Amino acid sequence: MKAVICSSYGAPDVLTLQEVATPHLKNNEVLVKIKASAVNSGDVRVRGLAVKGFLRVVMRIVLGFTKPRKPILGTVLSGIVEAVGNKVTKFKPGDEIFASTGFQFGAYAQYIALPQNGTITHKPKTASFNQAAAIIFGGMTAIYFLKKAGIDTKPNQQVLIYGATGSVGTAAIEIAKHYQAHITAVCGEQGVELATKLGSHEVVVYTKQDFTKLNRRFDVIFDAVGAITHKDCAPILKQGGKFVTVGGLDVAKETTQQLEMLQQLYDNGEIHANIDRTYPMEEVVAAHQYVDTGRKKGNVVLQID
Ligand SMILES: NC(=O)c1ccc[n+]([C@@H]2O[C@H](COP(=O)([O-])OP(=O)(O)OC[C@H]3O[C@@H](n4cnc5c(N)ncnc54)[C@H](OP(=O)(O)O)[C@@H]3O)[C@@H](O)[C@H]2O)c1
Structure with a gap:
């Protein structure tokens, strides 16, 4: 599969599109064909190791010393379940889902394997895949x-x-x-x-x-x-x-209940995707350059498929 690989911390051009192995599916996991991700402030912060002082050391310990231990960045995604492990009961092939991977990253790729009990649920019915990916972060x-x-x-x-x-x-x-x-x-x-x-x-x-x-x-x-x-x-x-x-030491805890709330609010017309720009996966460097400005309005979508 194609994936965006972050080869070291640095400017957006540390990101390159590469061919890597499609993930193996465990018993409790679903294999998702990703349709869209988003480039969020958190992604560019990780890529650029953009924190100061003591937090920089903490980030290196958590994420990897010289480069991200998990080289495929991206924490939000929407897509279609392609296959399920033999212990999966919550999802079936063909389900349209949206999900957040948190510190597991991996969303800038054509496929991802996610635990069925992770932060994943059915995407809003009225949202396109781009819109669903945009509302998560x-x-x-x-x-x-x-x-x-x-x-x-x-x-x-x-x-x-x-x-x-x-x-x-x-x-x-x-x-x-x-x-x-x-x-x-x-x-x-x-x-x-x-x-x-x-x-x-x-x-x-x-x-x-x-x-x-x-x-x-x-x-x-x-x-x-x-x-x-x-x-x-x-x-x-x-x-x-x-x-x-959002600027303190408290990191937002992510739950499936939050995703379910977003799903309901979106389908009720109470929230919108507020998409500023959309970039194809091949233009991930340009997408990161734009988000690096700190001036985006709403969300930047990375279209995978
Ligand atoms: N603690 C956590 O768990 C957590 C979770 C998510 C995000 N965050 C942090 O939250 C921050 C915001 O995230 P985000 O994704 O919303 O960022 P974002 O989308 O990149 O924010 C860009 C927006 O911020 C506005 N802005 C920038 N500087 C401003 C200022 N000094 N005063 C008022 N508005 C300003 C810009 O408007 P103008 O161009 O008009 O100024 C622009 O529209 C980031 O630093 C991120 O790392 C923390």
Whole structure:
């Protein structure tokens, strides 16, 4: 099969398309023919070993010292079950699925073997494979952090989403809307239209207005890009209000329940794929170059098939 191989940490051109063996299927696994993946901020961070200080050492220990131990990057995918191991009961050949592989990676490839009890479920019926692949990374992260902040405990909360136009931020707007929050989005000028279209009630442009001087207080402030601190937000947090950030040491825990929630919300029309650009697998270097800019709006799809 064809796969994108990451031969060392570095600039996007460390990625090359190569012919490798198709994975062997174990008893409890499904073999998936991958249709689409996505190039996410997490992928480019791993490829470039783009963290500072002590975390760089931790990342080398976890992922491999001089190059990724698992050379096929990519953590999200949609595709079709091609074969199942003899102990698999949840899926059958022909099922259309979407999945997240987390630190197992392996999604920039034509095939992957996944445990049936991994983070995998049937894809939304109304989503194309590209759309299904696009909603996973930001959607799961937004669900994790917004629930951590108690978004699901009561309706009508005042929620501020900082960095509202990335993969996580766009998903956060729609997830918060599902929980009937009143949403204030903070983003750059180019993102105003998108943040408004997704359901933000107010939009603050960070180059024009200091959001920490807003004349209102929030139940939840979600930093979806890792650029602000709890201290920055203290003046506009209600007493007992929650500040959560993607920028700390907390790594979003991924569950199949989150995927199932995304599936339902997508089919109900409550969330969208927000695809900025789509690249064929052969153009993975260009896709990584674009995501490296840190300026993408929503999601970048890597079309495999
Ligand atoms: N802890 C975790 O478990 C976890 C999980 C997932 C992601 N993350 C981290 O979360 C961050 C965001 O992920 P992502 O996938 O959403 O990234 P992304 O899609 O690459 O984010 C790009 C967006 O961020 C906006 N942005 C960049 N800098 C900004 C700033 N200083 N203020 C406001 N907006 C800004 C950009 O808008 P403008 O161009 O208009 O500024 C752009 O639309 C990444 O650092 C990622 O590593 C952490």
